[in-house]
């Protein structure tokens with residue numbers, strides 16, 4: 001068995017955790033606080049996050065999508081595959097090192113999505129964008145922790161509370177979709193989405209692109225028209 005090798009690490013701002021990038025042969029792993037945030041061999045549910053959200057806005061040829069965060073670029077690549085030539089993807093990534101990894105050792109994994117002209121990468125906290133924007137996006141895809149609890153960055157808790165969900169609601173165009181990835185279900189979060197005014201679907205999806213592996217949860221929360 002080839003041992004894991006630490007390639008690089010980066011500290012989340014404030015009192016945030018350290019993200020570590022490991023490699024074992026052609027396999028990569030991003031870990032935070034001893035927990036695997038992402039493995040390059042398992043990305044079915046990260047793809048599904050984009051595929052499911054894009055399917056709900058397929059009638060919008062010039063759709064504008066906000067994705068947080070970049071990770072290994074799978075969600076971004078899947079969104080690009082679903083969007084037409086006039087579509088636009090803004091990726092908010094908290095850690096500049098993750099963007100650097102995606103332009104370097106991780107670039108090939110998802111097929112170099114950052115080279116696509118339709119993509120803009122902002123090295124920032126997605127919360128900053130959500131606080132500023134009004135009716136700017138057709139879909140917002142959120143996969144920044146292991147679920148609706150701050151893991152990478154304690155202040156990510158704001159995103160999943162009432163204020164963060166209201167900001168996401170306001171940043172969406174009418175009938176736009178907020179899609180949130182999680183390792184497991186969370187009934188209180190489902191309830192909060194509904195209380196914010198979203199029409200909520202909670203889906204259980206397979207972890208692997210081949211349809212196997214464990215199950216992850218994706219919420220598709222639609223802002224009414």
Ligand SMILES: C[S@@+](CC[C@H](N)C(=O)[O-])C[C@H]1O[C@@H](n2cnc3c(N)ncnc32)[C@H](O)[C@@H]1O
Nearest residue numbers: 046069071072073074075093094125126143144
């Ligand atoms: C699980 S990974 C995302 C995986 C991604 N869906 C993919 O397909 O590879 C989480 C990413 O979110 C980033 N992140 C964490 N908090 C963030 C925030 N508040 N704003 C933007 N990015 C954030 C992390 O640095 C990490 O790159």
